[in-house]
Amino acid sequence: MVSSNSRIIILGGGAWGLSTALYLMEAGYSDVTILERAEAIPSPYSAAYDLNKIIRxxxxxxxxxxxxxxxxxxxKTPLFGPYxxxxxxxxxxxxxxxxxxxxxxxxxxxxxxxxxxxxxxxxxxxxxxxxxxxxxxxxxxxxxxxxxxxxxxxxxHSSDAMKGIWDHILARGVKSILGERAGKVVKLEYSNGKATSVTTADGRTHNADLIISALGAAGAAVLPQIGKSSVAxxxxxxxxxxxxxxxxxxxxxxxxxxxxxxxxxxxxxxxxxxxxxxxxxxxxxxxxxxxxxxxxxxxxxxxxxxxxxxxxxxxxxxxxxxxxxxxxxxxxxxxxxxxxxADSNYCIDFVPGSNNSVIVLSGDSGHGFKMMPIFGKWVTDLIVKGRQSEARWKWRNPSxxxxxxxxxxxxxxxxxxxxxxxxxxxxxxxxxxx
Missing domain, CATH: 3.30.9.10 (D-Amino Acid Oxidase, subunit A, domain 2)
Incomplete structure (x- = not known):
């Protein structure tokens, strides 16, 4: 059970990771940390690190x-409208x-x-x-x-949007750890079938009650089990x-x-x-x-x-x-x-066998950035419900x-x-x- 003071770690500070942090903050979750291997946001490792993306x-x-x-x-809201x-x-x-x-x-x-x-x-x-x-x-x-x-x-303007949301959530209490060693996650640690922490490239351990992977194309480097159904x-x-x-x-x-x-x-x-x-x-x-x-x-x-x-x-x-x-x-x-x-659907679901301790956000399939203003709502709903009810977004086995x-x-x-x-x-x- 994830409570308002549970330790939540988001892997990746791209469009989906930032949107998720925004909605978790607005929903009252008070201990949210983003780990990002880039030295600054917008991250060059994000697919949204770009001048612009189509909104249609x-x-x-x-x-x-x-x-x-x-x-x-x-x-069109004041928060996203400038971009x-x-x-x-x-x-x-x-x-x-x-x-x-x-x-x-x-x-x-x-x-x-x-x-x-x-x-x-x-x-x-x-x-x-x-x-x-x-x-x-x-x-x-x-x-x-x-x-x-x-x-x-x-x-x-995708890079500007990420920077704007980043500044907004940091000012309201979301925490962050950036850098090629301090912010790059290399391993998830489990105990009794549940993820309990992540290890970063500098050897540090970061404890968590819930881990949300929003690593985009690099997701399979940390969660190899998604590599056959969501490919870079x-x-x-x-x-x-x-x-x-x-x-x-x-x-x-x-x-x-x-x-x-x-x-x-x-x-x-x-x-x-x-x-x-x-x-x-x-x-x-x-x-x-x-x-x-x-x-x-x-x-x-x-x-x-x-x-x-x-x-x-x-x-x-x-x-x-x-x-x-x-x-x-x-x-x-x-x-x-x-x-x-394969079918261009997103994957927004708990990782099977993780006892609802790991969520994977994957498969943007080239049409995920436009959803940034509302994406985090779907992740927050998943956490509250404890299961993914939308068939299109469920965890999938390799095709x-x-x-x-x-x-x-x-x-x-x-x-x-x-x-x-x-x-x-x-x-x-x-x-x-x-």
Missing amino acids: AEYEDEFYSKLALEAIEGW YHQTGYVVATTGKAPEKAVTHLEKALASIEKDPAFAPGIKRLDGSSDFKDYTWQYTGPLSGFKGYFNRLAGYA RSWSVAHVQLTEDECNLLRGIPTTNIRDLGFFFEPDPRTKLFKLCPLGIGYTNTNQHGISLPPSEQFRGSQDFIPKGDEQKLRRLLRETFPWMADRPFVDKKLCWFSDT ENASQWGDSVSWRVGQGAELSELVGLDARVASPKL
Whole structure:
């Protein structure tokens, strides 16, 4: 039984860990500590360590659409509002899009087109002139573009949001231990089938009545049992450095998602970086134990690349939309690692066999950040109830069809790959040891 003064340790200071700490604090839990291996928040180990993330509510599953709509209302509150920008959302496919991409777009649109909360702000777009009515800055041919505009969507500045919530919860009593040795958890300790403490890289023991793992892509390094059902996967991220005038030219453009190419946002006014991401299945880094983990820090720190195929896809995206930018150099190129599940559902549940002493938060699957304003509520509810009643979020055993992950979710288009195939490294060497 977890009481208001129970010792609760949260592993990881990313979006989900911070949201959980926020809701625990608001629910009256007085002894909450975040352990984070980074030296500061926002943590570069978090998938949300980024300029921006899409905030939208289009899902084929009405369950997530409703939750995302609730989250959008959360983004409009004084606490989260400074980081939310409702620029609108353009979603499209090109004339060469595979059928799967077109089908996904239509299903996503159907999930909101008749919803009274969205319908007044939805406009179907067919052809370049329709798109340029909403984004006059598009100067490319927009070849065969078809899609829609959704007013009730946009993006959030993800790193700033994490920093803002971090400052808020620390000022209200949440404790923290940061640093590569002091804040990095290497082992959970058990007694009579119940987790009682965690050990950090500096050898210290931290006692706990409840441990909540919010380690994202690195979760299996501490809890190997989740490594076959929630795997570390990465997508490419690249940026173009703009001038002040160019940044001003594109200010206020809708967040734009071309389902068979990639997506981009209005430029960041502070850095003048224009962020782009290609769409696809992504890349894993499977080690000798059959578990995918982010690569070692030595590897990650020495790389400034994205796969050639992804760069080509982004060049095509720019030629279709902003051809004046299409041959500009990409800067700050990287692979963004996140936790993915076969069916794209989250895992928010107690670890079996832990006597309700360990909760795992995993499987954001590339659509978890938008839920930050409400995510912690679900964790608090789980603690109070003592069991997960939502079937989608229950602990799951490894999928027998794990190799077919690219086919199980409609928005995954194309072929994935192992990191070792891309860079010529043995992934077992590049991965941290379990």
